[in-house]
Amino acid sequence: MKSVSNVAAFRPAIAxxxxxxxxxxxxxxxxxxxxxxxxxVSVLAxxxxxxxxxxxxxxxxxxxxxxPHISALLEGWAGRYKILRNGARQITALYLPGDFIDLHSFxxxxxxxxxxxxxxxKTAQVSHESLQQITETEPRLTRLLWRSxxxxxxxxxxxxxxxxxxxxxxxxxxxICELYTRLKAVRLADNHRFCCPxxxxxxxxxxxxxxxxxxxxxxxxxxxxxxxxxxxxxTITDWDQLVDWGEFDPTYLQMNEPVG
Amino acid sequence: MKSVSNVAAFRPAIAxxxxxxxxxxxxxxxxxxxxxxxxxVSVLAxxxxxxxxxxxxxxxxxxxxxxPHISALLEGWAGRYKILRNGARQITALYLPGDFIDLHSFxxxxxxxxxxxxxxxKTAQVSHESLQQITETEPRLTRLLWRSxxxxxxxxxxxxxxxxxxxxxxxxxxxICELYTRLKAVRLADNHRFCCPxxxxxxxxxxxxxxxxxxxxxxxxxxxxxxxxxxxxxTITDWDQLVDWGEFDPTYLQMNEPVG
DNA sequence: CGGAGTATTGAGTGACATCAACGCGCGTGG
DNA sequence: CCACGCGCGTTGATGTCACTCAATACTCCG
Numbered sequence: 001m002k003s004v005s006n007v008a009a010f011r012p013a014i015a016x017x018x019x020x021x022x023x024x025x026x027x028x029x030x031x032x033x034x035x036x037x038x039x040x041v042s043v044l045a046x047x048x049x050x051x052x053x054x055x056x057x058x059x060x061x062x063x064x065x066x067x068p069h070i071s072a073l074l075e076g077w078a079g080r081y082k083i084l085r086n087g088a089r090q091i092t093a094l095y096l097p098g099d100f101i102d103l104h105s106f107x108x109x110x111x112x113x114x115x116x117x118x119x120x121x122k123t124a125q126v127s128h129e130s131l132q133q134i135t136e137t138e139p140r141l142t143r144l145l146w147r148s149x150x151x152x153x154x155x156x157x158x159x160x161x162x163x164x165x166x167x168x169x170x171x172x173x174x175x176i177c178e179l180y181t182r183l184k185a186v187r188l189a190d191n192h193r194f195c196c197p198x199x200x201x202x203x204x205x206x207x208x209x210x211x212x213x214x215x216x217x218x219x220x221x222x223x224x225x226x227x228x229x230x231x232x233x234x235t236i237t238d239w240d241q242l243v244d245w246g247e248f249d250p251t252y253l254q255m256n257e258p259v260g
Numbered sequence: 261m262k263s264v265s266n267v268a269a270f271r272p273a274i275a276x277x278x279x280x281x282x283x284x285x286x287x288x289x290x291x292x293x294x295x296x297x298x299x300x301v302s303v304l305a306x307x308x309x310x311x312x313x314x315x316x317x318x319x320x321x322x323x324x325x326x327x328p329h330i331s332a333l334l335e336g337w338a339g340r341y342k343i344l345r346n347g348a349r350q351i352t353a354l355y356l357p358g359d360f361i362d363l364h365s366f367x368x369x370x371x372x373x374x375x376x377x378x379x380x381x382k383t384a385q386v387s388h389e390s391l392q393q394i395t396e397t398e399p400r401l402t403r404l405l406w407r408s409x410x411x412x413x414x415x416x417x418x419x420x421x422x423x424x425x426x427x428x429x430x431x432x433x434x435x436i437c438e439l440y441t442r443l444k445a446v447r448l449a450d451n452h453r454f455c456c457p458x459x460x461x462x463x464x465x466x467x468x469x470x471x472x473x474x475x476x477x478x479x480x481x482x483x484x485x486x487x488x489x490x491x492x493x494x495t496i497t498d499w500d501q502l503v504d505w506g507e508f509d510p511t512y513l514q515m516n517e518p519v520g
Numbered sequence: 521c522g523g524a525g526t527a528t529t530g531a532g533t534g535a536c537a538t539c540a541a542c543g544c545g546c547g548t549g550g
Numbered sequence: 551c552c553a554c555g556c557g558c559g560t561t562g563a564t565g566t567c568a569c570t571c572a573a574t575a576c577t578c579c580g
Contacts, residue, residue, distance in 0.1 A: 084421070084426065107407045152413060154371065251370050472560085
C-alpha cells in the first residue's frame with residue numbers, strides 16, 4: 001500500500017458543459033450494453049453533482065467507509081482491492097473510464113474493501129439521494145444501471161474461472177483480451193493497441209500471481225508473438241490466437257456489438 | 261459433468277397456500293438483508309407463477325440458453341458453473357435455499373454458464389414480465405432485489421480473494437464459515453451444525469482445488485479440532501478459531517444481524 | 521549522476537496437482 | 551440375505567507450476 005494523498009478538487013454542483021461532455025464516456029459505456037434513451041441520458045447527466053481528481057495511488061474509497069455519493073470513472077484506471085492479514089492484496093475489480101465504481105453503495109451495503117487510483121483519475125459524483133430518486137421515477141434507467149452492476153458481477157465470475165482453472169499464461173491472455181475489449185467499447189482502444197497505465201504488480205495482484213511469474217507469463221506471450229508490450233503500450237499482434245489461448249469469449253461483458 | 265435428466269413438475273399458475281409458505285424461505289433471505297414491507301412480500305409472492313423440482317445433477321439452467329423466467333431456490337443446493345475446453349469446471353456461485361438463482365436473466369443479459377442441482381432441488385418461478393412490471397411500479401421492492409444481486413457480487417469478490425491470496429486450508433475454512441452463516445440466516449442451520457449435501461468434488465471445483473488437496477485441507481481442519489465432518493453433517497467445533505484461520509468477516513454477506 | 525520504482529533474470533523451494541490404489545457405505549439385483 | 555458395483559472419501563508417491571529470495575537492468579526524474 002502506497003501513500004494516500006487525496007488531492008480532491010470539488011466543482012460547483014451545477015453541471016457545466018465541459019463536465020457534461022466529460023460524462024459522455026459513461027454514456028458510451030452504458031450504450032455498449034444497450035440502447036439508451038436520450039431522456040435517460042439527460043436525467044443521468046443532470047444527476048451529476050461534481051467531479052473529483054485523484055493522483056496515482058490516491059484512495060478513491062477508503063476501506064470500511066461508505067462513501068457519501070456514488071462515483072463514475074471519467075479518466076484513468078482504478079481498482080477495488082482487499083488486503084489480508086499477511087499483507088497480500090487481491091484486486092477484485094478493475095475500473096476503466098466509463099465504469100461506475102461503487103454504484104452499489106447507494107443501497108445501504110457495507111464493504112470492507114477499498115478503491116485505489118492506479119493512475120491519475122477523474123470521477124463524477126452522483127449523490128445517493130439523486131440515485132434513490134432515479135429508482136423512484138425512472139424504471140427504465142434503473143434497469144440500465146442495475147444491468148451495469150450485473151455485468152460487473154459476470155466479470156467477477158469470469159475472473160473466478162480464470163483464477164480457479166486456468167494457467168497463469170492463459171489467464172494473462174484472457175485479461176488482456178478483456179481489457180482491450182472493454183476499452184474499445186468506449187473508444188479508448190483500436191487496432192489491437194491500447195495504453196495500459198498499470199504496473200505488473202497490479203496485474204499480478206489481479207490475477208493472483210506473483211510479479212515474477214506474471215512477468216514470465218507476459219514474456220511467454222511475447223515469445224509466441226501474440227503481443228508486444230513496451231512501457232505502457234500494449235499491442236496485440238495476433239488477436240485470434242490470443243483469444244484462443246485465453247479462451248476469451250466476450251459474451252460475459254454483455255456488449256451488443258462485435259469485437260475484432 | 262453428469263447426466264442431465266430434468267424431471268420438471270409444473271404447477272398451476274395460481275399460487276396455492278402451500279406454494280406461498282414454501283416461498284417463505286425467499287422472504288427470510290430478503291429479510292436477512294433489510295426490513296421488507298408486508299406489501300412487498302405480497303407483491304413478490306403473487307408474482308410466483310409455479311414451482312419446479314429437479315433431481316440431483318439435473319440442469320436448472322442450460323449453458324448458453326436464456327431461461328424464460330427467473331428462479332428462486334426453495335429447497336436443495338445448486339450452483340453456477342463454467343466448463344473450459346480441457347474439461348475443468350469452475351463453480352462460480354453456490355445457491356442455497358432462499359437464494360435467487362438467475363435474477364439477472366430478466367434483463368437481456370447473455371451468459372454462457374449453466375446452473376446445476378447439487379441435490380434434489382425445488383425452485384419457484386417468476387416470469388420476466390412480472391419482474392419487469394415490478395421494476396415499473398415497485399421501486400422499493402426493485403431496490404431490494406437489486407440489492408440481493410449486489411450481495412451475490414460481493415460474494416464473488418470475496419471468493420476472488422480466497423482463490424487469489426489464501427491458502428487452500430484458509431480458503432476452505434472461509435467457505436465453511438460462509439455456508440454456515442448463510443444457512444443460519446434462513447434458519448437452516450444452528451448450533452454450529454449444518455447439513456452439506458454436496459460432494460468434495462463440488463467444493464473442490466468451487467475453491468479451485470483438486471479433490472485430493474481439498475480432502476487434505478479438510479482433514480487438517482479436523483486435526484486442529486476446528487470441525488467435524490461425517491457424511492453430510494458438518495459441525496464447527498471451534499467457531500472462533502475457524503473464523504480466525506479463514507479470516508472470515510461476514511460483512512460482505514450484507515446481513516443485518518450478528519453471527520455466532 | 522544518483523536514486524526510486526519497475527521490469528527482468530536465475531536459482532531454489534514449496535504448495536498443490538496428478539496418478540494410482542484402496543476402503544467404505546449404500547443401493548440394487550440376484 | 552448376500553454379492554456386486556458404483557460413487558465417494560481417503561491415502562501414498564511423484565511431478566510440476568508458481569512462489570520466494572536475490573540480484574541485476576532499465577527508465578524516469580530530480
